[in-house]
Every structure is written in structure tokens, then in C-alpha cells.
Amino acid sequence: GQWKVGWHPSMLLGRDVYGATIGIVGAGRIGQAVARRAKGFNMRILYYDVVARPEIEKELGAKRVDLDTLLREADFVSIHVPLMKETYHMINAEKLKLMKKTAYLVNNARGPVVDEKALYEALKEGRIAGAGLDVFEQEPTPVDNPLLKLDNVVVAPHISSGSYETRSKMAEMVAENLVAFFEGRQPPNLVNLEVMKVRPLSKII
Template sequence: MQKPKLYVTREIFEDILKKLEQYYEIEVWDKYYPPPYEVLLEKAKQADALLTMLTDRIDANLLQQAKKLRIVAQMAVGFDNIDINTATKLGVYVTNTPGVLTEAVAELTWALILAVARRIVEADHFVRWGEWSRTKTGWHPLMMLGAELKGKVLGIIGLGRIGSRVAEIAVKGFGMKVIYYDVVRREDLEKQLGIEYRDLDTLLQEADIVSIHVPLTKETYHMINEEKLRKMKKGAILINTARGKVVDTEALIKALREGWIAGAGLDVFEEEPLPPHHPLTAFKNVVLVPHIGSATYETRHAMAELVAENLIAFYEGRVPPTLVNKDVVKVRPPGFK
């Protein structure tokens, strides 16, 4: 049997590609930037399988024109770039890579919390750009004052895998009080970690640090808007390692400009990549990183391995281990036969 064609939208680890080559005829987009939609559409028309990233738009138009396509294996937890309903109707399997990102994203969340609270990036610039030298003093009682975390209140929005790990680190590592909001109450974790449930408005009013860990859905789009930002404490910090569109960027800029909150740490943005002169880049009290939540070797390789597991399982006629659209099995069995 001729190998099915797999189009890979970005360069990934060589050992993973070699593993997949046993099952698929592979073509890889070799540029650093993602393939333009027009290129992706043409490649999808010829492909039996796609290995995609969160930046690839897999919409109804593409799915309807890709007559041979049977599986979209996404190298990400999120899948808001894929039209799941259309894929299911057409019998196209969609998989993602949950679970393997938890530690990396939780650790980056804490890196951002500490960077903003202790003004790490601002202090680095203070030294690097000669401002410290110009003060003519090596130490001053009021120099670069930040905030301690012990005893402070961390408010977590979304207590899934990542949110619960962030909560655990807060309680066990920093001695913080943790409150959370989620559509599903987690009484097991409340008992295990000593954390407390709050409705969203109350959480925003009580928390010294608010950390967002929800997926992007119609319900969470601009979940943190001007109304919600006005409810936060004046000295509070907002952290977002989830999805950029969960936060209304214009409202956040206004909040920072007018001093409603003390600062922010952002790994994700409504517009990616963020333009170099974007208003957010002007704030010293905002730490910006380029969507690197999962950017450790260990995690990215584990993500690629899980993508390969999904693709190999499908090739062998098995339901992929992390199938997103589970109803698709009613439309078409897994495999290329």
C-alpha cells in the first residue's frame, strides 16, 4: 500500500520525523514562519494527514476542499484554530497534545509572577543601560522595591492541569493563600491544597495576583475586559499564559496607563507576533515573552512524541489517544482504508 501523505507545517525534531517516515510520505514546510494560508490550502488538498501548529488556520473552507484529508494532528493543547464542527461532520479526526505541557507552562507562570513582583526585567535594564551607575550609589533603601509573595492571595482563573499545578506551587512553595474560579468546582483540590472557590468578580476583588489558565472559547473571549479589570486591586498583578484573546488588550492598556493595576506578565497576545512598537512595550511594569509557555526541550519533544503517537495510532486503524472530536468515530472509523 502506498504511504499516506503527511504535510508538516513547521520543522520538528528529526527523530520524530524518522519515526513517522515508517508510516507516512512526509513533506515539511522549512521556513521559520508559518505557511501562508494559500500554501496551506494547496498542501491540504494533496494531503491525507496534517501535522499543524496553533498558528495554522484550519477552517471550514480548507477542510471542505481537502477531500483526501483524514486527520489533523495538532502540536498544541489548544485547538481554537481548527473548525472542530466541520471536521467532525466531514469525518476528519482532530488530535491535540494535552498533559505534557503542564510543568513547563506552570513554571513559566511562576517566572512571570516573580519577574513582575520583583521587577526583574526592569532591574536588569536599570543595570544594563547604566541607570544604576548614574545614581552613584550601590544600594538605597528605596531602590527597586517590589512585592513579596508569602501570605499574598493568588487568584487562579481556570483550575485545570496547569492551573492546579500553579496552585500547588503557590501553597507549598510560597506559602500563599489560593482562591480560584472555574466552571467546575474542584472540592478534591480544595481539600488537598487548602484552596478556596470564589465567583469571578469576588476573586478579582480579593486577589493580589490573578493568573489566567482557561481555554479560548466563545465564553472566555475577552473574559477579562474593562469591567473586570476595574474590579482588581490597585496593587494587583495580572498574568496570562493561556490565550491572548481571553484578555481585552485595549482595556488592559487603559488599566496600566491609568494605574488600576500594578503590572502584568504576558506570554500570549491577541496579535502574534506582537509589533515592536505596540503600546504594551512602553510599560516598565509589564513583562512580555513571545508565547514560550511550552518552550522547554523536554516539553516540546514530548508534544512531538504525542503527535506521532496519534498519527501512528490512526494509521494502524486505532482511535488516537488524545482525540478531540470524539463523535467523529460515528462518522468514519480511524485509518486510511
């Protein structure tokens, strides 16, 4: 009943994704799933990954580029890398300066991959158009996080995977990884490959 209060012609307007360029940072399982959905919107797909992904290049016409090129050309930057020493603050002030003024940053990976202070300044100063954040450097994020006060930010409390089917699959993946570990095999969803140098694996716990 409050629709007319404060209404104006540009209220809640967004940006079409159809035909736009998406830049996927981290083209693993989730990044590839995002790419397949983007293809349905006729999006041009760029991706940055430490390894080439010929399957999505052939299937979706995705193009592998370096991170700086991706940030310069993408209308939407979607982050899907694991949090490691190499990816901590991967998107910092210098990287944000490369993005288009009309571009959006979406982080569904891990909060510390993005330097929140630098992101806040970029958003506040209008150097990028907006951001969608499901993750934060500190979780739960403090209520006084300045990002929460910006009109060009959409946030969620780390619940992008919130469906019955997804949560069930997550439980299955945990079980599969545990079984592999205790059988001395490489867990299928291993992030820290360095642990595979430890023999026997039981020394890890």
C-alpha cells in the same frame, strides 16, 4: 557596568508572593500545577473553573469562587483557560475594574482571553499594579504595541514552556492525542468537546 545610571531606591522592586492571595482562572492541569507551587509560598489559593476541582481543594486548601470574587480578592491573577468563544475577552474593562489597585495580572494562556486595549488603559491609569504577559492578541505582537512601552509590564514571546523537558512532553502529548483520534477515542487533551458528537471522528479531517 551601568548599574549606577538612573538608579533609585525603588528601581526594580517587586511584590512578595509569600502569604499573598493568588487567583487561578482555569484550574486544569496547568492551573493546578501553579496552585501547587503557590502552596510552597504559603499563598491563599482561590480558583475559578467551570467544574469543581476537589483534588486541589483537599490537597492544597484551594477555594472555588466565582470570577468576580476572585478578581476582587486576589493579589495575583493567573490565567490558564483555553481560548474558546466563551473565554474570548473574558478579562475585559469591566472585569479589570474589579481588581485591586495593588494586584497583578499574569496571562500564560492565550492572548485573546484578555482585552489588550482595556488592559493597557488599566495599567496606564494605575488601576492595577502590573502585568506579566507571555501571550498576546496578535502574535508575534507588533513592535508598536503600546503595552511594550509601559514600565509596569513584563513580557515574553510566548516561551513560558521553553525547556527541553517540556517540549519533549509536548511532542509526546501530540502523539498520544493523534493515536486516540485515529482509534476513535476521545483525545486526552481535547478542548472542543463538540467534535465528539461527530461520528465517525474521521469525518473531521
